[in-house]
Amino acid sequence: MNGYIPPLARLIDEFAAMPGVGRRSAARMAFYVLKMTDSQANSLAGAIIDAKKKIKYCSVCCNLTDTDPCAICTGARRDRSVICVVENARDVIALENTNEYKGLYHVLHGVISPMDGIGPEDIRIRELLKRITDEVDEVIIATNPTIEGEATAMYISKLLRPLSVKVTRIAHGLPMGGDLEYADEVTLTKAMEGRQEI
Amino acid sequence: MNGYIPPLARLIDEFAAMPGVGRRSAARMAFYVLKMTDSQANSLAGAIIDAKKKIKYCSVCCNLTDTDPCAICTGARRDRSVICVVENARDVIALENTNEYKGLYHVLHGVISPMDGIGPEDIRIRELLKRITDEVDEVIIATNPTIEGEATAMYISKLLRPLSVKVTRIAHGLPMGGDLEYADEVTLTKAMEGRQEI
Numbered sequence: 001m002n003g004y005i006p007p008l009a010r011l012i013d014e015f016a017a018m019p020g021v022g023r024r025s026a027a028r029m030a031f032y033v034l035k036m037t038d039s040q041a042n043s044l045a046g047a048i049i050d051a052k053k054k055i056k057y058c059s060v061c062c063n064l065t066d067t068d069p070c071a072i073c074t075g076a077r078r079d080r081s082v083i084c085v086v087e088n089a090r091d092v093i094a095l096e097n098t099n100e101y102k103g104l105y106h107v108l109h110g111v112i113s114p115m116d117g118i119g120p121e122d123i124r125i126r127e128l129l130k131r132i133t134d135e136v137d138e139v140i141i142a143t144n145p146t147i148e149g150e151a152t153a154m155y156i157s158k159l160l161r162p163l164s165v166k167v168t169r170i171a172h173g174l175p176m177g178g179d180l181e182y183a184d185e186v187t188l189t190k191a192m193e194g195r196q197e198i
Numbered sequence: 199m200n201g202y203i204p205p206l207a208r209l210i211d212e213f214a215a216m217p218g219v220g221r222r223s224a225a226r227m228a229f230y231v232l233k234m235t236d237s238q239a240n241s242l243a244g245a246i247i248d249a250k251k252k253i254k255y256c257s258v259c260c261n262l263t264d265t266d267p268c269a270i271c272t273g274a275r276r277d278r279s280v281i282c283v284v285e286n287a288r289d290v291i292a293l294e295n296t297n298e299y300k301g302l303y304h305v306l307h308g309v310i311s312p313m314d315g316i317g318p319e320d321i322r323i324r325e326l327l328k329r330i331t332d333e334v335d336e337v338i339i340a341t342n343p344t345i346e347g348e349a350t351a352m353y354i355s356k357l358l359r360p361l362s363v364k365v366t367r368i369a370h371g372l373p374m375g376g377d378l379e380y381a382d383e384v385t386l387t388k389a390m391e392g393r394q395e396i
Contacts, residue, residue: 003294005264011249014242018227029216033246041250044212045243048231051209052239055232066203096201
């Protein structure tokens with residue numbers, strides 16, 4: 001689609017560059033902006049600038065935060081003996097929403113992926129190693145169950161072993177509500193291997 | 199999903215308010231903004247402000263424009279004897295992309311829809327009537343083939359009839375590449391009624 005006047009074309013291009021937004025969605029979003037009041041448009045633009053300006057990485061756990069250290073790292077009720085290692089900030093939110101885990105986090109901001117040219121020094125492993133003090137009893141590695149996630153988990157566990165800290169991996173198995181019949185072979189194998197007495 | 203820090207939650211809320219953007223897409227877009235460089239984020243915010251500031255309605259045809267009158271209304275090669283009436287600015291772009299129509303446009307910015315409380319005075323019909331001078335030979339009504347679009351077409355054609363101008367309606371029928379077998383009954387009926395000698 002072309003024929004848009006320049007300021008509109010520019011806005012559509014900006015929206016279309018976002019993940020999961022095609023040109024048609026971008027056009028709908030741009031027309032929505034044109035229908036906004038001036039103050040609504042300013043609020044949207046302000047939210048973008050604001051988020052960029054206020055959100056930083058926590059100097060302890062590398063999670064996204066607007067205070068440093070972040071609210072989790074400074075939380076009075078958090079269990080400081082456990083650190084859960086995740087790939088990105090969205091994983092922290094997913095785990096927080098379970099309302100079960102009360103320990104600390106460490107956000108790697110990626111996984112080791114030689115195919116994409118991402119080595120161990122490109123993610124926040126060094127920062128994790130610095131955090132392993134006598135206070136820490138256990139490190140739970142909660143990277144995704146993908147090839148890169150598994151490799152990263154293996155790599156980190158090897159680095160942590162000499163530091164005499166317990167290293168665990170989140171369980172792999174059938175998702176709740178899932179169906180044995182439709183599960184893939186690897187998941188089923190993992191579910192069998194990880195079986196526990198009831 | 200909750201647990202986001204306030205500036206991030208605000209940005210997600212802003213994105214999620216857009217048409218066709220769910221909360222998950224909004225979160226992905228917000229994280230994309232955080233990964234942008236400062237100048238990229240400023241460019242995105244600027245495009246929003248800019249579009250709102252620069253884009254106005256053309257005082258002649260009511261289309262979106264950054265000049266007044268718009269480029270189509272002032273175009274030297276446009277046929278000023280034909281006005282095509284459409285529901286919104288996107289319809290103008292769709293018709294312009296055919297590269298066939300060379301006349302002028304009139305954008306109603308909506309259709310008459312009593313169910314939604316939209317009457318004839320809420321859309322740009324008055325502005326259309328003012329444009330019907332001796333120069334204009336034909337008005338093509340190209341509102342959508344929906345109940346509201348048809349009703350609006352009927353309403354406008356009744357108003358225009360006393361002004362001794364030819365009023366036409368775009369053809370309804372099978373879309374090109376469509377399949378008779380899968381066409382709905384109304385479309386088929388319209389296609390039969392609108393048959394032409396070949």
